[in-house]
Amino acid sequence: MRKILSLNNLLLNEVGYIYNLNCSEGVKKRLLDLGLVKDTCIVPVLKSPSKGIRAFDIRGSLIAIRDEDTNLISVYTKNT
Amino acid sequence: MEITDNVIVCVNLLDEAKKKHIKIDLNLLSDMLGVPVVGTIARKKSSLNNLLDVTYKVCQKKICPRPKKINYNSVIEDCITKLEIKLKELYDFPSNLYRWISLKLLENETDIISSIEKHLNVNFSENIEVEEMLENLQNILNNSNITKTNFRDNITSSIMKQAEEVCKKVCKFEDETYSNRDKKIDKILTSKTFGIPIMIIFLGIIFWITIVGANYPSQLLFSFFGYVQENLIDFANLLNCPAWLSDMLILGVYRTLTWIISVMLPPMAIFFPLFTILEDLGYLPRIAFNMDGFFKKCCCSGKQMITMCMGFGCNAAGVTGCRIINSPREKLIAILTNSFVPCNGRFPFLITIATIFIAGSVQGFSGSIISTIAVLLVILLGIFMTLLVSKILSKTLLKGMPSSFVLELPPYRKPQFGKILVRSIFDRTLFVLGRAICVAAPAGLVIWFFANVGINGESLLNIIANFLNPFASLMGLDGYILTAFIFGIPANEIVLPIILMCYLGNGTLVNLDDTFAIGNILVQNGWTILTAINVMIFTCLHFPCTTTLLTIKKETGSLKWTVISFLIPTVCGIVLCMFTTLIYNIFEIGIF
Numbered sequence: 001m002r003k004i005l006s007l008n009n010l011l012l013n014e015v016g017y018i019y020n021l022n023c024s025e026g027v028k029k030r031l032l033d034l035g036l037v038k039d040t041c042i043v044p045v046l047k048s049p050s051k052g053i054r055a056f057d058i059r060g061s062l063i064a065i066r067d068e069d070t071n072l073i074s075v076y077t078k079n080t
Numbered sequence: 081m082e083i084t085d086n087v088i089v090c091v092n093l094l095d096e097a098k099k100k101h102i103k104i105d106l107n108l109l110s111d112m113l114g115v116p117v118v119g120t121i122a123r124k125k126s127s128l129n130n131l132l133d134v135t136y137k138v139c140q141k142k143i144c145p146r147p148k149k150i151n152y153n154s155v156i157e158d159c160i161t162k163l164e165i166k167l168k169e170l171y172d173f174p175s176n177l178y179r180w181i182s183l184k185l186l187e188n189e190t191d192i193i194s195s196i197e198k199h200l201n202v203n204f205s206e207n208i209e210v211e212e213m214l215e216n217l218q219n220i221l222n223n224s225n226i227t228k229t230n231f232r233d234n235i236t237s238s239i240m241k242q243a244e245e246v247c248k249k250v251c252k253f254e255d256e257t258y259s260n261r262d263k264k265i266d267k268i269l270t271s272k273t274f275g276i277p278i279m280i281i282f283l284g285i286i287f288w289i290t291i292v293g294a295n296y297p298s299q300l301l302f303s304f305f306g307y308v309q310e311n312l313i314d315f316a317n318l319l320n321c322p323a324w325l326s327d328m329l330i331l332g333v334y335r336t337l338t339w340i341i342s343v344m345l346p347p348m349a350i351f352f353p354l355f356t357i358l359e360d361l362g363y364l365p366r367i368a369f370n371m372d373g374f375f376k377k378c379c380c381s382g383k384q385m386i387t388m389c390m391g392f393g394c395n396a397a398g399v400t401g402c403r404i405i406n407s408p409r410e411k412l413i414a415i416l417t418n419s420f421v422p423c424n425g426r427f428p429f430l431i432t433i434a435t436i437f438i439a440g441s442v443q444g445f446s447g448s449i450i451s452t453i454a455v456l457l458v459i460l461l462g463i464f465m466t467l468l469v470s471k472i473l474s475k476t477l478l479k480g481m482p483s484s485f486v487l488e489l490p491p492y493r494k495p496q497f498g499k500i501l502v503r504s505i506f507d508r509t510l511f512v513l514g515r516a517i518c519v520a521a522p523a524g525l526v527i528w529f530f531a532n533v534g535i536n537g538e539s540l541l542n543i544i545a546n547f548l549n550p551f552a553s554l555m556g557l558d559g560y561i562l563t564a565f566i567f568g569i570p571a572n573e574i575v576l577p578i579i580l581m582c583y584l585g586n587g588t589l590v591n592l593d594d595t596f597a598i599g600n601i602l603v604q605n606g607w608t609i610l611t612a613i614n615v616m617i618f619t620c621l622h623f624p625c626t627t628t629l630l631t632i633k634k635e636t637g638s639l640k641w642t643v644i645s646f647l648i649p650t651v652c653g654i655v656l657c658m659f660t661t662l663i664y665n666i667f668e669i670g671i672f
Contacts, residue, residue, distance in 0.1 A: 021233070029232070030486055037237035046266055046489075049275040050373025053382070055266075055489055062266070062489040064369050066376065069486070 003077050007070035008054075012044050016075035023072045031073075035059055042075060082180040087115045087145050088134055095121045096493070103252040112246050115145040123496065149179070152238045155224045156231075159186055159217040166213050171202060185214060186221070187231055262491050266366070275370045282358070283389060290351045290393075291427055297346035305338035332528025333521050336574065340520040343573040345513060347424040351393040352504035360495035364389075365487055372485060378467050379474035381410040381485055384417075388466060391421040392459075395628040398423075399635055409478050413470050415632055416645045419624035420466040420652075422459065425572040426619050430455050432576065433619075436599035437612035454616070462620045465652060477644075516571055519626045523570035530567070531581065541567075541582060555654060556614040556661035558606065565618065570626050572619070610664045614657045621653030 010016045018040045021028050035058055036042070045062070046055035055064040089109070097104060110117040116134050121127045137143045151157065163182035167173070173181070177200075184192050185204060197203055204210050221227075226234060268274055309330060316326035358364060364386050372382030383405045391398030398418040405411040422430060434451035530540040541563060549559030560582040568575035580598065583605045602611075623646045624632070633642045 027486070032232060032236045034486065034488075035240055037233065037240045039237075040240075045263065046270050046369070047272075048270060048369050048371075048373055049272045050371055052373040052376050053369060053485070055270075055369060062491075064365075064372070064485075064487040064489055066372070066485045 004074055005077070007042070007044075007056075007065075007073040007075050008067050010042075010044055010075055010077075012047060012054075014044070014077065016042050016077055018042060019074045019076045021073055023069055027069055031065075031069075034063055036073070082147075082150070082176075082183070084176055085145050085147060086138060087147055088131070088138060089113060089115055089117045090131055091117060091119045092122050094119050094127075095123070096491075101253065105250050105252075109246065109250045112148070112249065114148040116143055150239055150242055153226070153234055155221060155226060156186070156234065159220060163213060163217060166209065170207065170209065171200075173200060183235075185210070186217060187235065188228060265492060266489070269363070269366050270370055279367055279370060282363070283392070286351065286354045286358075287392065287427070289354060290347050290424065291431065293350050294346040297349075298342050301338075301342035301345065305342060309334060309338070327532070328525065328528055333524040336524025336527060336570075337517060337520050339577065340516055340571045340573060341513070343428070344425060344516060344571065345509070347427075348394060348509045348513065349505060351424060352397070352509050353501050355390065355393055356500045356504040357495050357497075360493065360500060362490045362492045365489045368487060369489060374467060375470070376485075378471040379410075380413050380470050381405050381407065382487070383485075384410065384414040384466075384470070387414050387418060388421050388463070391418045391423060393424055395419045395421070395423045395624055396631040399628060399631045402635065412636065412641065413473050413478055415635060416473065416641065416648060417466045417469050419628060419645065419649050420469065420621065421462045422620050423572070425625070427455070429572065429576050429619055430458055430616055432598065433612050433616055436596070436602065437607070437609055458616050458620050461617070465621060465649075469648060469652070516625075516627045519570040519630075523567075523626075527567050527574075527578065545582060554661065555618070555657040556610045556664065557618065557657065558611070560605075561611075561615060561618075565622055568625075569623065572625055575619070610661065614660055617656050617660065618653045621649045621656060623647075623650045 004019055005016075007016065018036055018038055020038070021031055021036065023031065040058065043057040044054050045057045046064075048054065048064075053064055053066045054070065055062050091104060091106060091109070094104070104119070106117045106119050116138065118131045118134050119127075120131055134143065138145065152160070160179060160182045163185060164178045167178050167182060181196060184196065193204065218228075221231070269278060312330050312334065313326065316330065367389065368382040368385050371385040375382050375384050384402075386404065387398045387401040389398075390401040395418050398421070399415050402411050402414045402418070405414055431451060434454040438451060438454045530544070532539060534540050534542070544566075545559035545563040547559070548562045552559045552562040555562075560579055564575045564578035564582065567578050576598075580601060583601055623629075629642055629646065632645050633639065636642065
């Protein structure tokens with residue numbers, strides 16, 4: 001079963017796939033350029049000690065995104 | 081590749097790929113893309129010859145690249161073809177451009193379209209046929225659920241999918257665990273318990289090496305310049321140069337200039353390479369990542385932490401470093417607050433004062449610990465003020481929400497030490513030093529003039545100091561100290577020498593190596609623990625030096641922001657000093 005949730009609710013090391021980007025135009029463009037297109041595999045791997053930002057493994061590179069932005073990104077999980 | 085056929089793909093960092101056991105089939109990549117592919121290791125010059133060779137051949141048309149087209153969604157492809165045909169009827173462009181321009185028109189990328197219009201000298205929006213066609217096509221796209229908002233998504237995912245396919249065929253990961261080491265390091269460096277302490281330790285070590293290590297070359301430079309100075313004086317005497325002129329040039333200009341070089345060059349030459357090593361390792365983005373939460377609360381960027389760290393080395397370099405911040409609002413905040421962190425020039429002064437007054441009674445090792453803590457407290461005050469002022473600026477002058485912050489954390493790499501040395505010394509150290517020298521030479525002249533010219537036997541410097549005295553005592557300082565800060569504006573390093581010069585009544589800057597001798601002079605001139613604390617606060621919070629101001633002027637391109645950057649820390653420093661004086665006085669009255 002597919003479960004849709006926002007990216008900031010995805011737990012550390014849990015595998016998710018991009019479903020939709022609801023961010024503003026500028027941010028969206030930047031995220032698309034970084035490769036966050038639909039169905040891309042994304043895994044939160046690091047959490048900042050000062051909170052409010054997490055780093056994600058996207059196609060083997062590590063990209064940090066603030067919670068305000070991940071809140072607007074929806075992902076789905078493939079687990080049953 | 082959509083604009084021109086003349087494309088060569090260069091695959092760089094092959095050495096890194098090899099280290100991580102990634103095999104790349106360059107021939108297959110070349111076949112799949114339809115263009116020549118050259119593999120390079122940019123660190124090794126010889127590997128670049130092949131690239132030059134291929135470039136030359138393409139220019140000579142010995143190799144003709146035929147880039148493969150990217151296939152988009154079939155509806156989009158249909159629209160592109162229709163528009164392409166129309167454009168071919170109407171305009172005469174280079175043959176490759178029709179498809180690309182059609183795509184951009186459909187995508188409605190206004191920036192790119194207006195630049196196309198400018199370069200090709202056409203105007204699409206005025207052409208009714210193009211407009212009509214576009215409207216039609218937009219309807220077709222809308223009918224198949226491709227709207228203005230998701231057009232770009234669609235295009236990007238087509239490109240991405242094809243790129244992924246190519247990547248899957250061309251690259252072979254022989255070792256699937258290649259990034260595990262990086263992941264482990266990242267886990268520790270950004271962990272909740274160790275992340276921030278490790279960061280402080282790293283920075284602490286760098287400062288310590290800089291402060292301790294800079295002493296020896298500084299002494300050497302001092303004695304060298306001192307030797308040259310004596311010869312210069314002899315030479316001037318030989319030429320029968322009038323005493324006032326030789327004094328002015330040698331004891332004024334030359335002495336201030338060499339003083340600044342001796343105290344500034346060694347710490348910079350040590351600090352910048354060390355900092356560049358951290359940069360090359362890939363640690364700096366992790367610092368920004370660790371600290372982002374705090375900066376977000378103040379509505380600014382986590383990258384400000386990096387520019388702040390650079391500010392510890394030199395505020396001018398820190399201000400230049402603010403270029404890495406994308407949002408103009410956050411960049412301006414970072415520039416304006418940079419001088420809150422004490423730079424290399426102010427550190428020795430802070431340490432001297434802390435050693436004399438705060439650890440003065442305690443000798444030896446524990447004394448050095450106490451003075452280190454005192455200096456650390458001043459640094460923390462600086463960081464706290466940075467955050468506070470950033471927050472206030474975000475709420476008042478530079479209103480705005482924190483912009484989005486997307487930061488790539490690159491894999492760790494082994495730094496190249498030789499290159500770091502060259503790059504940091506030439507790009508940063510000499511650059512900053514050059515600017516400092518431009519200011520120091522005239523400043524030396526001015527200081528000499530004020531110290532040696534006077535009315536009724538009283539030097540101008542004394543007159544100014546006496547004039548400032550009432551105001552300075554409100555701040556718990558004295559007129560000489562404030563005067564020294566004002567004359568120390570070309571470089572903070574000369575503040576203490578000017579203070580000593582005033583107290584000793586000499587007309588030239590004084591160099592004293594013995595901390596306790598300095599201490600005696602200061603105490604004899606009425607310094608108390610309050611004076612020491614306030615001097616330390618004011619050292620941390622006062623107007624940036626002229627080098628930094630010039631840099632701010634250049635970076636912001638505005639006189640207004642330069643003036644504001646001058647005023648903010650000064651006002652903070654004055655208010656805080658007055659506050660501590662008030663508290664101290666209340667206590668004194670209370671006790672007696």
